[in-house]
Amino acid sequence: MFTDKWRGRKISPPPVLPDIERVTSLKILGVTFTDRLMMSEHVQTTVSACASLLYTQRVLRGHGMPESSLQTVYQATVMGKVLYATSAWWGFTSASDRQRIEGFVDRAKRCGLVDRIA
Secondary structure (H helix, E strand, C coil): EEEECCCEEEEECCCCCCCCCCEEEEEECCEEEECCCCCHEEEEEEEEHHHHHHHHHHHHHHHCCCCHHHHHHHHHHHHHHHCCCCCHHHHHHHHHHHHHHHHHHHHHHCCCCCCCCC
């Protein structure tokens, strides 16, 4: 049982059905939704995955890949992952979720990978 955030009344979940497991989060087409429609879990997994992609970018830079190619790879991989299905989940993010995403993009800017992004 939980409290309705807007009306302050108690809401109980539907009864448990036999042979059906109740879960607290569900990944649909790569986007993780929770039972409370919070996107923190999705943001955390996305930022973690993008952090390893950013490390890969630094390795590619160390092996001599040109900056223009690095920026193209960044756009295709990292920003593609960050922006995937944002219209479906961005409205459910909290201020801390947005700060986490913006912090990651700022880190990429410091690495010099965001110059060509409009």
